[in-house]
Amino acid sequence: xxxxxxxxxxxxxxxxxxxxxxxxxxxxxxxxxxxxxxxxxxxxxxxxxxxxxxxxxxxxxxxxxxxxxxxxxxxxxxxxxxxxxxxxxxxxxxxxxxxxxxxxxxxxxxxxxxxxxx
Amino acid sequence: xxxxxxxxxxxxxxxxxxxxxxxxxxxxxxxxxxxxxxxxxxxxxxxxxxxxxxxxxxxxxxxxxxxxxxxxxxxxxxxxxxxxxxxxxxxxxxxxxxxxxxxxxxxxxxxxxxxxxxxxxxxxxxxxxxxxxxxxxxxxxxxxxxxxxxxxxxxxxxxxxxxxxxxxxxxxxxxxxxxxxxxxxxxxxxxxxxxxxxxxxxxxxxxxxxxxxxxxxxxxxxxxxxxxxxxxxxxxxxxxxxxxxxxxxxxxxxxxxxxxxxxxxxxxxxxxxxxxxxxxxxxxxxxxxxxxxxxxxxxxxxxxxxxxxxxxxxxxxxxxxxxxxxxxxxxxxxxxxxxxxxxxxxxxxxxxxxxxxxxxxxxxxxxxxxxxxxxxxx
Numbered sequence: 320x321x322x323x324x325x326x327x328x329x330x331x332x333x334x335x336x337x338x339x340x341x342x343x344x345x346x347x348x349x350x351x352x353x354x355x356x357x358x359x360x361x362x363x364x365x366x367x368x369x370x371x372x373x374x375x376x377x378x379x380x381x382x383x384x385x386x387x388x389x390x391x392x393x394x395x396x397x398x399x400x401x402x403x404x405x406x407x408x409x410x411x412x413x414x415x416x417x418x419x420x421x422x423x424x425x426x427x428x429x430x431x432x433x434x435x436x437x
Numbered sequence: 438x439x440x441x442x443x444x445x446x447x448x449x450x451x452x453x454x455x456x457x458x459x460x461x462x463x464x465x466x467x468x469x470x471x472x473x474x475x476x477x478x479x480x481x482x483x484x485x486x487x488x489x490x491x492x493x494x495x496x497x498x499x500x501x502x503x504x505x506x507x508x509x510x511x512x513x514x515x516x517x518x519x520x521x522x523x524x525x526x527x528x529x530x531x532x533x534x535x536x537x538x539x540x541x542x543x544x545x546x547x548x549x550x551x552x553x554x555x556x557x558x559x560x561x562x563x564x565x566x567x568x569x570x571x572x573x574x575x576x577x578x579x580x581x582x583x584x585x586x587x588x589x590x591x592x593x594x595x596x597x598x599x600x601x602x603x604x605x606x607x608x609x610x611x612x613x614x615x616x617x618x619x620x621x622x623x624x625x626x627x628x629x630x631x632x633x634x635x636x637x638x639x640x641x642x643x644x645x646x647x648x649x650x651x652x653x654x655x656x657x658x659x660x661x662x663x664x665x666x667x668x669x670x671x672x673x674x675x676x677x678x679x680x681x682x683x684x685x686x687x688x689x690x691x692x693x694x695x696x697x698x699x700x701x702x703x704x705x706x707x708x709x710x711x712x713x714x715x716x717x718x719x720x721x722x723x724x725x726x727x728x729x730x731x732x733x734x735x736x737x738x739x740x741x742x743x744x745x746x747x748x749x750x751x752x753x754x755x756x757x758x759x760x761x762x763x764x765x766x767x768x769x770x771x772x773x774x775x776x777x778x779x780x781x782x783x784x785x786x787x788x789x790x791x792x793x794x795x796x797x798x799x800x801x802x803x804x805x806x807x808x809x810x811x812x813x814x815x
Contacts, residue, residue, distance in 0.1 A: 334643045335768065349646065352738070355504065355537035356644050356746055 327401075329410065330364040333357070343368050343397025344432050350410040360411035366401035377406045379416050380425055384436045393433025440792040448792040451810045455803045461793040462806035464785050466813070467650040473740035477506035479812045480717050482611040484687075485618050487719035487734055488512050489540045490639060490748070491520055491605040498547050498560060501540040505609070505736075510598055511535060511549065512607060515560040520602070522609045523562050523595040527551035540748075541642045549595070562595035564588060605635040606721075606732075625688045625715060632705050637729060637750035641764055644746050647775045649782030651718060651735045651743035652809060657778050658733070659714050659801040661691060667777055671770055674726060675710075682801050687716040687808065689801040695725040703752070704728045714801070716808050727763045728752060741782070747771065 329346045330337045331353055340346045343366070350361040370389035376382055382402050386394045400413040408416070417434060420426045426434045438458065440448055448463035466472050488503045489512055500513035502525055509525040511534075527534050532553040538544045548565055549558040557565045567588060574580035599610040601618035603626045608618055619626055647654060657663065661680060664672050674696045681692040691712040698708025710725035720733040729751035736744045749764055756764065784790065795803050 331644075334645070336643065336645050338646055352646070352744065353644055355502075356539050356744065357642055358539045358542040 325367070327366045327368065328364045329361050331357070331359050331361050333359045337364055340397075342395075343371075343401055344395045346397045346400065346410060347395075347414070347432060350414070354411065360409045362409045363401050363404040366404060368398060368401065371398055371401055373405050374402050375405050377403075377408075379403065379413070380420060380436060383426065383434060387435055390433070393429040393435045396432045396434065399434065439790070439794050442788055442791045451803070451806045453807075455795065455797070455800045459795040459797070459799075459803065461795050461802075462652070462809055463792045464790050466809065467652055467782070467785055468740060468788075470740045472813075473737060475813065476737070479815060480809070481506045482508075483615070483812070483815070484717050485601065485608040485610045485615070485621050486717065487715075487732070488522060488600070488607045488609045490732075490750075491602065491607055492635060492637075493540045493543050493639060494520065496545070499543050499545050500535070500538065501543045502535060502538045503540070503609075504537070505611075508611060509533065509537075510609060512600070512609075513549075513560060517561075520600060520607060521560075521562065522598040522600040522607075523549075524598065526596065527553065527556055528558075528564065528593045528595060529554055529556045529567075539642075541639065558595050562597055563590045564593045565590075604630045604632070621687045622715070623685050623687060625685065625713065629713070629721065632723075632730075633703075634730065634750075636703075637752060638754040639748055640729070640751045640754045640756050640760070641749040642746065643768060643771075644744055645771065645775065646738070646742060646744055647779060648742055649778045650740055650785075651737040652805065653778045653782050653785070654743060654745065654774070655714065655718065655735055655805055656802045657774055657781075658712070658720060658735075659689060659691070659805055660799050661693075662796065662798060663777060667773055668770055670766065682798070684800055684804045689714050689804055691801070693725065698725045699728050701728040705730060714805070716805070717812075724763070727760060729760065729763075731767065741786070745771065745775075 326339045328337045328339045329349060334357060338349050353359060353361055374382055383394055383399055386398060386402065399417065400410045403413040417426065425437055427437050428434055449460050451462055452458045452460045486505050489501055493501060494514045497514050497516045497518060500511050503510055503512060510522050511525045512520065512522045514520050525533055525535060529551065532551050534549055534551045548560065555568050559565045572585060573582045574585050599615050601608055603622060676694045676696065679694050683690050693710040695708050695710060705723050706725055708725045711723040713721040718735040722731040724730065729749060732748045734746040736746060738744060751760055
């Protein structure tokens with residue numbers, strides 16, 4: 320496997336564009352910029368980060384709870400979205416689901432773009 | 438002359454005349470984060486910047502948003518069918534009002550309502566209404582209801598931004614007293630308005646993020662000395678020897694001739710391709726081998742990244758197979774250029790080069806660098 324293939328990346332299928340990321344939350348920033356200009360959602364093409372565990376579980380709160388021990392200051396949104404990618408969720412879908420849980424008080428944000436279960 | 442960061446040489450100004458010495462813009466203006474911040478004010482707040490295409494908002498109430506630097510604006514068509522631009526900021530306490538709405542998926546509303554306290558504005562920006570809590574003082578023991586001043590509709594309206602157009606192409610300017618668009622555009626306005634740009638529909642938008650300064654890509658777009666070595670598929674049908682670069686004050690245009698141009702009678706220019714660069718960050722691409730045109734917005738994200746927003750316009754938004762192939766080739770060209778400019782930027786970021794020098798046929802790049810320097814010094 321080449322070095323290029325090992326880097327994590329996100330894709331917009333509608334634009335036929337991919338973006339390599341070194342930090343999981345870079346994917347979230349890319350999604351926000353891309354959506355503001357195109358309205359398109361973005362999905363993970365490949366994700367490999369420290370602390371990320373593959374999961375086919377679709378219950379978002381459980382996935383976040385399962386990741387919490389590895390991220391003392393909160394789980395980066397990018398890690399959560401990458402974990403949910405195995406369940407077929409796009410980044411936009413995961414962020415929307417996170418927002419909904421936050422509005423219900425089930426999650427809080429100890430620092431920007433990092434979340435923990437309440 | 439080339440100047441290395443070897444501890445001895447200082448940089449000089451961009452040469453006034455490319456027939457004399459050919460200094461490029463010093464490298465730090467491509468790599469310094471402070472320059473990116475400066476450009477928000479000195480470049481993107483003082484010149485006319487492309488906002489979008491009028492065809493996207495044909496009906497009253499239709500709108501899209503556009504972010505330029507740190508400013509988010511709403512571009513809408515009012516009830517008199519005039520296109521206007523406003524800061525996406527409520528006059529009450531400064532809240533952002535409408536969500537980001539791309540030109541490719543415009544919104545529609547009969548007014549603009551801030552979700553925070555429901556101040557509502559007409560499409561001409563005047564304040565239409567506020568909730569009753571802003572008309573009475575029931576919760577304030579120091580004020581009687583009848584003493585509550587009535588809000589002036591215009592004084593408490595939205596902040597409008599200067600907007601003008603070249604055909605259907607909409608431009609905004611954040612300066613309080615900007616130079617007229619005609620002055621910045623020069624002969625470009627008349628030239629572009631001689632083409633039926635409004636008869637073409639937006640068919641595709643591709644957005645890419647590239648790891649280099651926006652001016653690095655702009656310089657690459659502005660010359661084709663690199664094409665022979667790097668765009669093998671594209672140059673097959675081009676007579677590069679017959680190409681021409683023309684420079685005006687704030688724009689330049691690259692002319693090419695295709696060996697086999699489009700046959701359509703309505704084509705913009707049969708066989709002749711024109712690539713216009715309009716300072717600071719807009720291009721219009723006329724294809725001699727396809728009946729359509731494209732635009733690029735070269736939007737900086739920070740000093741080391743930009744977004745290329747590539748829009749393609751054709752007679753019909755439903756593309757034929759041939760047109761789809763054309764767009765695919767165009768995307769391939771972009772990818773080839775991204776690789777070139779990212780490679781160039783990696784070199785520039787190393788800090789070795791203090792100031793490059795331009796070639797004798799890079800007078801378009803020279804103009805770009807001169808305009809940047811003039812903006813910084815203004």
